[in-house]
Amino acid sequence: MAIYSFPMTTLPTSRVRDPRDAPVLRWGILGPGWIAHRFVESLAARTGQRVMAVASRNRDRAESFAHTHSIDAAFDSYDALLAWADVDIVYVATPHTEHHACALAALAAGKHVLVEKPLGVDAAQAAEIGAAATRAGLFAGEAMWTKFLPKFDVVQQIIDIGMLGPVRTVLADHGEHFTPDHRIYDPALAGGPLLDLGTYVAGFAYSVLGVPTTVAAIGQPANEHINGQVSAVLADSRGNQAVLNTTMLTNTPTTATVCGEDGILEIAGPFFMPGPFTVSLRNGTVLTYAEDPGTQVDGLHYAAVDAARCIADGRTESAVHPVVDAVRTLAIIDEMRAQLGISV
Numbered sequence: 001m002a003i004y005s006f007p008m009t010t011l012p013t014s015r016v017r018d019p020r021d022a023p024v025l026r027w028g029i030l031g032p033g034w035i036a037h038r039f040v041e042s043l044a045a046r047t048g049q050r051v052m053a054v055a056s057r058n059r060d061r062a063e064s065f066a067h068t069h070s071i072d073a074a075f076d077s078y079d080a081l082l083a084w085a086d087v088d089i090v091y092v093a094t095p096h097t098e099h100h101a102c103a104l105a106a107l108a109a110g111k112h113v114l115v116e117k118p119l120g121v122d123a124a125q126a127a128e129i130g131a132a133a134t135r136a137g138l139f140a141g142e143a144m145w146t147k148f149l150p151k152f153d154v155v156q157q158i159i160d161i162g163m164l165g166p167v168r169t170v171l172a173d174h175g176e177h178f179t180p181d182h183r184i185y186d187p188a189l190a191g192g193p194l195l196d197l198g199t200y201v202a203g204f205a206y207s208v209l210g211v212p213t214t215v216a217a218i219g220q221p222a223n224e225h226i227n228g229q230v231s232a233v234l235a236d237s238r239g240n241q242a243v244l245n246t247t248m249l250t251n252t253p254t255t256a257t258v259c260g261e262d263g264i265l266e267i268a269g270p271f272f273m274p275g276p277f278t279v280s281l282r283n284g285t286v287l288t289y290a291e292d293p294g295t296q297v298d299g300l301h302y303a304a305v306d307a308a309r310c311i312a313d314g315r316t317e318s319a320v321h322p323v324v325d326a327v328r329t330l331a332i333i334d335e336m337r338a339q340l341g342i343s344v
């Protein structure tokens with residue numbers, strides 16, 4: 001473990017290992033949609049992981065995805081892929097509402113499972129997936145890709161070693177303008193910003209301040225069917241605060257800031273993707289984490305290789321992003337929804 005002396009003149013270095021060194025798993029993909037394309041591209045470009053099969057509810061969509069990514073096997077049902085022996089782990093890339101059923105089905109079929117965020121539509125679903133994995137002795141994890149990025153390992157170390165002094169305030173926003181034809185407008189698919197973009201800001205606040213003792217949220221509907229934006233203040237047991245916004249009505253700066261008594265850490269937008277950040281200490285020192293901005297293709301693979309390492313070590317969940325972190329983040333979102341009187 002590195003020993004740091006104060007005042008600090010350099011940032012900690014990332015402990016994230018080379019993704020190409022991870023043990024190789026045979027992957028199956030459930031749901032060949034937007035994020036699945038990027039996940040498979042990311043694995044192909046940056047790891048030695050093998051994508052063996054894809055499943056869709058529709059044969060043409062499965063075959064088209066398989067053709068695009070040179071995948072050997074295409075199934076026209078999720079169950080058919082789960083019954084196939086040549087898959088070790090399943091990546092669930094379906095809409096939020098299907099995550100719970102897909103994950104439990106994968107575990108029941110004896111497959112490890114990595115589920116897109118959110119792990120379930122609420123904390124109870126996420127906890128059930130974790131419990132089922134533990135019972136089966138299989139891995140389950142949420143692909144909250146941000147937490148696995150090298151940059152976030154550095155951010156977490158900065159907070160953990162107290163480089164910023166006592167943290168008093170966290171600010172984070174994630175807004176993206178969507179048109180009404182996107183699934184995020186569909187209540188039947190648990191649309192709305194909270195379970196989508198909101199998982200990043202709630203998860204970030206939780207990773208800095210821990211479980212909040214107070215959550216105060218206000219919302220604005222997008223239309224008569226669905227919430228459009230939420231702003232919330234969270235406080236921990238010492239009164240330290242996080243101020244969060246998530247919206248699907250407008251683009252927002254998508255920045256995140258951690259303010260401590262001895263310095264502030266400012267992550268450029270989009271804070272949840274690869275990119276730079278700056279630490280400005282009260283003594284005048286300014287330290288920069290220099291990283292080219294990237295997108296999902298540059299970062300989704302880190303959660304996958306973390307899963308591969310866990311499985312090789314016989315572990316049923318990630319140490320970087322254990323199931324309890326997904327459950328507690330969803331519990332924050334559950335509380336916001338309860339206060340707003342909305343179901344999704």
Ligand SMILES: NC(=O)c1ccc[n+]([C@@H]2O[C@H](COP(=O)([O-])OP(=O)(O)OC[C@H]3O[C@@H](n4cnc5c(N)ncnc54)[C@H](OP(=O)(O)O)[C@@H]3O)[C@@H](O)[C@H]2O)c1
Binds near residue numbers: 031033056061296
């Ligand atoms: N990490 C990230 O940066 C990121 C970014 C975007 C989305 N996500 C997450 O990934 C998940 C999928 O999002 P997406 O944007 O990829 O969605 P999408 O493009 O709509 O794809 C979802 C896929 O799920 C399948 N599906 C299964 N049941 C469905 C149902 N009842 N209705 C509609 N589709 C269904 C569909 O494939 P078939 O019908 O062909 O089986 C569809 O292609 C979401 O939970 C989201 O939170 C993560």
